[in-house]
Amino acid sequence: MPGASPEAITHALLMRQWTPDVILFPNAGTVTAAQREQLVARGIVVRDEPVSGLVIEDDRLRGVALASGAVVERDAVFVRPGFVANDTLLTDLGCALAPTGWVATDPAGDQRPPGCGQPATRRTRRHR
Numbered sequence: 001m002p003g004a005s006p007e008a009i010t011h012a013l014l015m016r017q018w019t020p021d022v023i024l025f026p027n028a029g030t031v032t033a034a035q036r037e038q039l040v041a042r043g044i045v046v047r048d049e050p051v052s053g054l055v056i057e058d059d060r061l062r063g064v065a066l067a068s069g070a071v072v073e074r075d076a077v078f079v080r081p082g083f084v085a086n087d088t089l090l091t092d093l094g095c096a097l098a099p100t101g102w103v104a105t106d107p108a109g110d111q112r113p114p115g116c117g118q119p120a121t122r123r124t125r126r127h128r
Contacts, residue, residue, distance in 0.1 A: 011080045016042045027051045
């Protein structure tokens with residue numbers, strides 16, 4: 001698993017529930033001492049050397065290539081995707097963006113701008 005973001009750490013911990021063989025490649029990211037302790041406690045190996053690529057032979061993953069030229073044999077690699085908000089309609093209606101770049105919500109999860117009316121929710125929809 002490449003990456004050292006908090007999400008990548010969480011993803012590595014999740015993967016550990018499915019297999020005892022998990023290696024995290026921070027790839028020049030920073031893993032804090034507390035995160036490293038948590039990972040090691042769960043049996044997750046942390047390889048700090050930068051990743052230079054994947055080794056593919058006969059259309060199959062064979063390993064993760066490191067900057068030193070070493071190859072760590074792997075059968076699978078998980079990469080957490082980057083998410084992009086598809087919020088054009090909401091921002092066109094006047095919804096504000098939070099500092100995270102996602103549409104801002106109140107504590108109840110409501111994101112409507114003033115004057116936009118009541119959104120349909122399970123509590124407000126009527127079933128026929």
